Amino acid sequence: ARGLADVLASGQFVTLPLGATEERLVGTLDLDAALSEGRARFSPGVLAKADGGVLYVDEVNLLADHLVDLLLDVAASGVNLVERDGISHRHAARFVLIGTMNPEEGELRPQLLDRFGLNVALSGHTLPAERSQIIRRRLDFDSDPQSFCQQWQTQQDALKRRCEQARQLLSGIELDDQSLAMITERCFAAGVDGMRADLVWLRAARAHAAWRGAGHIEEQDIEAVAEFALRHRRREPSPPP
Template sequence: MAMTRPTMHEPLNFPLAAVVAADELKLALCLAAIDPAIGGVLIEGPRGMAKSTLARAVAELLDGGQLVTLPLGATEERIVGTLDLDAALGEGRTRFAPGLLARAHGGVLYVDEVNLLADHLVDLLLDVAASGVNHVERDGISHRHAARFVLIGTMNPEEGELRPQLLDRFGLAVSLGGAPLPAERAEIMRRRLAFDSDPPAFRTAWQAAQDELLARCRQARERLDAIPLDDAALEAIAARCYAAGIDGLRGDLVWLRAARAHAAWRGATAIEAQDIDAVESFVLRHRRNGEAPPEDNGARDTGGSAAQDGDAGEGQWGELPAQPVAIGERRAVPRWAKKP
């Protein structure tokens, strides 16, 4: 399958196949392109880590998909759509004017600095991304339309955080932390300079690798539905989410879908342990709350002993052990709290 070539009026994107390092993020983006129902990807990292470059490259992984960028100052009307005033005033009839969500259908909706967007707008975007449907009830109109897209948000944690309730709504999260090694930094600069100097020539040089990546994503999408969401994978994931103290069930469902997408990415016909392991950090990174599940009177194995998970002198999940107090000694017994 030949790579999609932008028209002469569209800027050329840096091909995903040519991105140096960032292998975990590239994998997460490919999985989201294979199964948009995963719920999108949140990319965290400091300035200058090519978050925007990576996000823009994902649209090419989708069949006929386009990239729609959400401006930081966009209003709710511009996002969801509203009444077509020209039709209302000029023709005297009610007609829906599509917004950015309608334009993003089948492609990528990219939100840079999503942590600076108003919470109610982030919530709205995540609702539509999860359901695949935009339902508008406003200005005397009632309208529904399909809005299936890959949602990609980027943020610099130094400029503010997202509320935990919103973090959980993103399917996968990847952090671009740490500076690249000197050799990687040099190669990044070489490729960037070559692209800036002659974008068409650079893309031609990387066309074979990009076409291979596109074909792999397309083939994975084609085999995705044939891979069962089997009980064995479901139970393994549920146990690990429980052991990690994950609130709610969204993490379980995302993990199961992401593991299936990874199996399709490998060309497999069933979810295996390696698929579950491969996506664990993407699913749990932004969902861990640091608290242990309630203790069971039975002998339940939650994935390791206290000695394995931490210092043998401390309880699992960092809870401090009870302190002995001598009989007759009159002093208050401290109440040890779990770590937040």
């Protein structure tokens, strides 16, 4: 996830450390300053620092439920409101929230899991050839990080350009009725609750179309992101991997 920082429009990538308090997350109001200066002084928290970028939470399933609730509320609204003793402060907090977890260490409550737009499952069982390649690249990086980055700079620049082009195309791609009908039928068949899956799936399909450089959503875009939108919401049995 940390590798995303280099391809973000803002380059802003903030990590919420495990064990962070609510004050560390939302920020604090100095009421003593209100008495001496006539206004409360706000000390920004992690949410303020993440504005315009990505907020990454490792082991999100180990985070206290009330903090996960707070994170998801702010991610949905784009605004963080801090209140203390009748004094409040509001600031923009628009970010992409990425959480990672090991299901063997505990699951998120279904109500919280549903509020994460997309869900990607990664297998730890990697083929020997791929494992060897991963280890070799890690060793090369540890040996000489600068040379390693230079070696892959061309590919990294190409990835950044593709992301930038996709961002430019995104707003011009229509969320058309035909795509919406396909998605709503699939969500109904999967027995998902609410409308969040439909909205997320449609927007993800549009993003995939932009990633391909297309001007409209096609069935391949809908299929490409289907499992990400449904796997943590469906009530029917999951398809075999």
